[in-house]
Amino acid sequence: MTATAAGQLPDRVASGVTVAALVAINVGGHLLSPPWWVRASEGVALLAFARVSGLTWAQLGLSRERAASGLRWALGAIGLVATVYVVGVLVPGIRPAFQDARYHLALPDALFRAFVVIPAGTVVLEEIAFRSVLWGMLSRHLRTWQVLGTTSVLFGLWHILPSQDLAAANQAVSGATGSGGVALVVAGTVVFTTLGGLVFGELRRRSGSVLAAAGAHWATNALGVLFGLLAWRLAGDPAPSPVATVPLA
Numbered sequence: 001m002t003a004t005a006a007g008q009l010p011d012r013v014a015s016g017v018t019v020a021a022l023v024a025i026n027v028g029g030h031l032l033s034p035p036w037w038v039r040a041s042e043g044v045a046l047l048a049f050a051r052v053s054g055l056t057w058a059q060l061g062l063s064r065e066r067a068a069s070g071l072r073w074a075l076g077a078i079g080l081v082a083t084v085y086v087v088g089v090l091v092p093g094i095r096p097a098f099q100d101a102r103y104h105l106a107l108p109d110a111l112f113r114a115f116v117v118i119p120a121g122t123v124v125l126e127e128i129a130f131r132s133v134l135w136g137m138l139s140r141h142l143r144t145w146q147v148l149g150t151t152s153v154l155f156g157l158w159h160i161l162p163s164q165d166l167a168a169a170n171q172a173v174s175g176a177t178g179s180g181g182v183a184l185v186v187a188g189t190v191v192f193t194t195l196g197g198l199v200f201g202e203l204r205r206r207s208g209s210v211l212a213a214a215g216a217h218w219a220t221n222a223l224g225v226l227f228g229l230l231a232w233r234l235a236g237d238p239a240p241s242p243v244a245t246v247p248l249a
Helices: 011-032 036-052 064-090 107-139 144-158 162-169 171-207 210-234
Strands: none
Touching: 011 036, 011 107, 011 144, 036 107, 064 171, 064 210, 107 144, 107 171, 107 210, 144 171, 162 171, 171 210
Protein backbone atom coordinates (compact mmCIF):
# COMPACT_ATOMS: atom_id res chain seq x y z
CA MET A 1 0.00 0.00 0.00
CA THR A 2 1.08 3.55 -0.65
CA ALA A 3 2.80 5.24 2.25
CA THR A 4 0.72 7.85 4.04
CA ALA A 5 1.28 10.55 6.61
CA ALA A 6 0.93 9.63 10.27
CA GLY A 7 -2.71 9.15 11.23
CA GLN A 8 -3.93 8.80 7.65
CA LEU A 9 -5.48 5.67 6.19
CA PRO A 10 -3.59 3.84 3.43
CA ASP A 11 -4.75 5.00 0.00
CA ARG A 12 -6.62 1.84 -0.97
CA VAL A 13 -8.30 1.65 2.43
CA ALA A 14 -9.42 5.29 2.15
CA SER A 15 -10.86 4.52 -1.29
CA GLY A 16 -12.71 1.53 0.14
CA VAL A 17 -14.12 3.62 2.98
CA THR A 18 -15.31 6.18 0.44
CA VAL A 19 -17.12 3.54 -1.63
CA ALA A 20 -18.71 2.08 1.52
CA ALA A 21 -19.89 5.54 2.54
CA LEU A 22 -21.45 6.05 -0.90
CA VAL A 23 -23.31 2.74 -0.62
CA ALA A 24 -24.65 3.78 2.79
CA ILE A 25 -25.71 7.20 1.48
CA ASN A 26 -27.41 5.65 -1.53
CA VAL A 27 -29.35 3.02 0.41
CA GLY A 28 -30.20 5.47 3.19
CA GLY A 29 -31.45 8.02 0.70
CA HIS A 30 -33.69 5.42 -0.95
CA LEU A 31 -35.13 4.08 2.30
CA LEU A 32 -35.44 7.33 4.26
CA SER A 33 -35.97 9.94 1.50
CA PRO A 34 -34.18 12.72 3.42
CA PRO A 35 -34.76 16.39 2.52
CA TRP A 36 -32.62 17.76 -0.29
CA TRP A 37 -30.46 19.81 2.06
CA VAL A 38 -29.33 16.64 3.84
CA ARG A 39 -27.84 15.44 0.55
CA ALA A 40 -25.76 18.60 0.31
CA SER A 41 -24.47 18.10 3.86
CA GLU A 42 -23.46 14.53 2.97
CA GLY A 43 -21.32 15.93 0.17
CA VAL A 44 -19.65 18.32 2.58
CA ALA A 45 -18.94 15.41 4.96
CA LEU A 46 -17.30 13.44 2.13
CA LEU A 47 -15.18 16.46 1.29
CA ALA A 48 -14.08 16.80 4.91
CA PHE A 49 -13.05 13.14 4.98
CA ALA A 50 -11.04 13.64 1.80
CA ARG A 51 -9.17 16.59 3.24
CA VAL A 52 -8.41 14.68 6.46
CA SER A 53 -7.17 11.84 4.24
CA GLY A 54 -4.60 14.18 2.72
CA LEU A 55 -6.15 15.14 -0.61
CA THR A 56 -5.34 18.65 -1.81
CA TRP A 57 -7.85 21.01 -3.41
CA ALA A 58 -6.15 20.39 -6.75
CA GLN A 59 -6.52 16.60 -6.36
CA LEU A 60 -10.18 17.16 -5.56
CA GLY A 61 -10.70 19.27 -8.69
CA LEU A 62 -11.53 22.30 -6.59
CA SER A 63 -8.44 24.48 -6.89
CA ARG A 64 -8.88 28.18 -7.64
CA GLU A 65 -6.25 27.93 -10.38
CA ARG A 66 -8.48 25.63 -12.45
CA ALA A 67 -11.81 27.32 -11.66
CA ALA A 68 -11.83 29.52 -14.78
CA SER A 69 -11.15 26.52 -17.00
CA GLY A 70 -13.90 24.57 -15.27
CA LEU A 71 -16.35 27.42 -15.70
CA ARG A 72 -15.62 27.71 -19.44
CA TRP A 73 -16.17 24.00 -19.97
CA ALA A 74 -19.33 24.14 -17.82
CA LEU A 75 -20.85 26.97 -19.87
CA GLY A 76 -20.08 25.12 -23.08
CA ALA A 77 -21.72 21.96 -21.77
CA ILE A 78 -24.80 23.86 -20.59
CA GLY A 79 -25.17 25.47 -24.02
CA LEU A 80 -24.87 22.12 -25.76
CA VAL A 81 -27.42 20.41 -23.51
CA ALA A 82 -29.84 23.33 -23.90
CA THR A 83 -29.58 23.11 -27.68
CA VAL A 84 -30.30 19.37 -27.67
CA TYR A 85 -33.27 19.86 -25.35
CA VAL A 86 -34.75 22.63 -27.49
CA VAL A 87 -34.69 20.34 -30.50
CA GLY A 88 -36.11 17.45 -28.47
CA VAL A 89 -39.05 19.41 -27.12
CA LEU A 90 -39.93 20.88 -30.52
CA VAL A 91 -39.99 17.49 -32.27
CA PRO A 92 -43.38 15.84 -31.48
CA GLY A 93 -41.96 12.31 -31.68
CA ILE A 94 -39.31 13.04 -29.05
CA ARG A 95 -41.38 15.30 -26.80
CA PRO A 96 -42.92 12.48 -24.66
CA ALA A 97 -39.41 11.71 -23.34
CA PHE A 98 -39.61 15.02 -21.47
CA GLN A 99 -43.08 14.37 -20.01
CA ASP A 100 -42.05 12.97 -16.64
CA ALA A 101 -44.83 12.91 -14.04
CA ARG A 102 -42.35 13.64 -11.26
CA TYR A 103 -41.67 17.02 -12.83
CA HIS A 104 -45.20 17.93 -13.88
CA LEU A 105 -45.02 21.00 -11.67
CA ALA A 106 -46.30 24.52 -11.39
CA LEU A 107 -43.76 27.09 -12.59
CA PRO A 108 -42.61 28.25 -9.09
CA ASP A 109 -42.03 24.65 -8.01
CA ALA A 110 -40.19 23.82 -11.25
CA LEU A 111 -37.89 26.82 -10.79
CA PHE A 112 -37.23 25.91 -7.17
CA ARG A 113 -36.38 22.35 -8.13
CA ALA A 114 -34.16 23.41 -11.05
CA PHE A 115 -32.21 26.15 -9.27
CA VAL A 116 -32.18 24.98 -5.63
CA VAL A 117 -33.09 21.32 -5.12
CA ILE A 118 -31.17 19.85 -8.05
CA PRO A 119 -27.93 21.85 -7.71
CA ALA A 120 -27.78 21.65 -3.91
CA GLY A 121 -29.45 18.29 -3.35
CA THR A 122 -28.20 16.27 -6.32
CA VAL A 123 -25.32 17.88 -8.20
CA VAL A 124 -23.31 18.94 -5.14
CA LEU A 125 -23.46 15.48 -3.55
CA GLU A 126 -22.86 13.43 -6.69
CA GLU A 127 -20.10 15.58 -8.15
CA ILE A 128 -18.26 15.82 -4.84
CA ALA A 129 -18.75 12.08 -4.37
CA PHE A 130 -17.70 10.81 -7.80
CA ARG A 131 -15.71 13.47 -9.65
CA SER A 132 -14.04 15.01 -6.60
CA VAL A 133 -13.55 12.75 -3.57
CA LEU A 134 -13.66 9.29 -5.16
CA TRP A 135 -11.72 10.55 -8.18
CA GLY A 136 -9.02 12.00 -5.95
CA MET A 137 -8.85 8.89 -3.78
CA LEU A 138 -8.53 6.51 -6.72
CA SER A 139 -6.00 8.74 -8.49
CA ARG A 140 -3.50 7.97 -5.72
CA HIS A 141 -3.29 4.29 -6.71
CA LEU A 142 -4.87 3.91 -10.17
CA ARG A 143 -4.13 5.24 -13.64
CA THR A 144 -6.34 8.01 -15.04
CA TRP A 145 -8.26 5.74 -17.42
CA GLN A 146 -8.93 3.34 -14.56
CA VAL A 147 -10.19 6.21 -12.40
CA LEU A 148 -12.49 7.37 -15.19
CA GLY A 149 -13.87 3.88 -15.76
CA THR A 150 -14.30 3.02 -12.09
CA THR A 151 -16.03 6.26 -11.12
CA SER A 152 -18.30 6.01 -14.17
CA VAL A 153 -19.40 2.43 -13.46
CA LEU A 154 -20.03 3.23 -9.80
CA PHE A 155 -21.98 6.32 -10.87
CA GLY A 156 -24.15 4.07 -13.03
CA LEU A 157 -24.72 1.61 -10.18
CA TRP A 158 -25.59 4.55 -7.91
CA HIS A 159 -28.77 4.98 -9.99
CA ILE A 160 -30.14 1.45 -9.59
CA LEU A 161 -32.44 2.28 -6.69
CA PRO A 162 -33.67 5.69 -7.97
CA SER A 163 -34.48 4.17 -11.39
CA GLN A 164 -37.09 1.73 -10.12
CA ASP A 165 -39.95 4.24 -10.31
CA LEU A 166 -38.95 5.72 -13.66
CA ALA A 167 -41.16 3.55 -15.90
CA ALA A 168 -44.32 4.62 -14.09
CA ALA A 169 -43.36 8.30 -14.14
CA ASN A 170 -42.31 8.74 -17.77
CA GLN A 171 -44.63 8.07 -20.70
CA ALA A 172 -41.88 7.43 -23.22
CA VAL A 173 -40.03 5.04 -20.93
CA SER A 174 -43.14 3.02 -20.08
CA GLY A 175 -44.04 2.76 -23.75
CA ALA A 176 -40.56 1.65 -24.76
CA THR A 177 -40.11 -1.02 -22.09
CA GLY A 178 -43.55 -2.60 -22.42
CA SER A 179 -43.71 -5.92 -20.59
CA GLY A 180 -40.01 -5.72 -19.71
CA GLY A 181 -40.88 -3.29 -16.98
CA VAL A 182 -38.58 -2.43 -14.14
CA ALA A 183 -35.66 -4.70 -15.10
CA LEU A 184 -35.23 -3.04 -18.50
CA VAL A 185 -35.57 0.42 -17.01
CA VAL A 186 -32.95 -0.29 -14.35
CA ALA A 187 -30.52 -1.81 -16.87
CA GLY A 188 -31.04 1.06 -19.30
CA THR A 189 -30.60 3.63 -16.57
CA VAL A 190 -27.35 2.07 -15.37
CA VAL A 191 -25.96 2.05 -18.91
CA PHE A 192 -27.10 5.62 -19.61
CA THR A 193 -25.75 7.04 -16.35
CA THR A 194 -22.47 5.14 -16.75
CA LEU A 195 -22.05 6.84 -20.12
CA GLY A 196 -22.99 10.12 -18.45
CA GLY A 197 -20.32 9.43 -15.84
CA LEU A 198 -17.76 8.99 -18.62
CA VAL A 199 -18.74 12.36 -20.10
CA PHE A 200 -18.72 14.14 -16.74
CA GLY A 201 -15.44 12.50 -15.80
CA GLU A 202 -13.80 13.48 -19.07
CA LEU A 203 -14.94 17.07 -18.56
CA ARG A 204 -13.40 16.98 -15.10
CA ARG A 205 -10.16 15.51 -16.50
CA ARG A 206 -9.81 17.96 -19.38
CA SER A 207 -10.65 21.06 -17.35
CA GLY A 208 -8.96 20.01 -14.12
CA SER A 209 -12.06 21.22 -12.29
CA VAL A 210 -15.24 19.63 -10.95
CA LEU A 211 -17.08 22.78 -12.07
CA ALA A 212 -17.09 21.48 -15.65
CA ALA A 213 -18.76 18.21 -14.68
CA ALA A 214 -21.13 19.99 -12.30
CA GLY A 215 -22.28 22.35 -15.07
CA ALA A 216 -23.03 19.48 -17.44
CA HIS A 217 -24.72 17.51 -14.66
CA TRP A 218 -26.89 20.46 -13.64
CA ALA A 219 -27.88 21.13 -17.24
CA THR A 220 -28.84 17.51 -17.86
CA ASN A 221 -31.10 17.37 -14.79
CA ALA A 222 -32.35 20.91 -14.20
CA LEU A 223 -32.93 21.88 -17.81
CA GLY A 224 -34.75 18.58 -18.15
CA VAL A 225 -37.23 19.81 -15.55
CA LEU A 226 -37.70 23.18 -17.24
CA PHE A 227 -38.01 21.77 -20.74
CA GLY A 228 -40.28 19.07 -19.32
CA LEU A 229 -42.59 21.82 -18.10
CA LEU A 230 -42.57 23.26 -21.63
CA ALA A 231 -43.26 19.81 -23.10
CA TRP A 232 -46.36 19.38 -20.92
CA ARG A 233 -47.60 22.82 -21.96
CA LEU A 234 -47.01 22.12 -25.67
CA ALA A 235 -48.95 18.87 -25.27
CA GLY A 236 -51.89 20.87 -23.94
CA ASP A 237 -51.62 19.54 -20.41
CA PRO A 238 -51.23 22.52 -18.05
CA ALA A 239 -49.17 22.18 -14.90
CA PRO A 240 -51.03 21.53 -11.63
CA SER A 241 -51.58 24.25 -9.09
CA PRO A 242 -48.82 24.67 -6.49
CA VAL A 243 -51.00 22.96 -3.89
CA ALA A 244 -51.18 19.78 -5.96
CA THR A 245 -47.54 19.44 -6.90
CA VAL A 246 -45.22 16.56 -6.07
CA PRO A 247 -43.39 17.14 -2.77
CA LEU A 248 -39.96 18.65 -3.28
CA ALA A 249 -38.25 17.07 -0.28
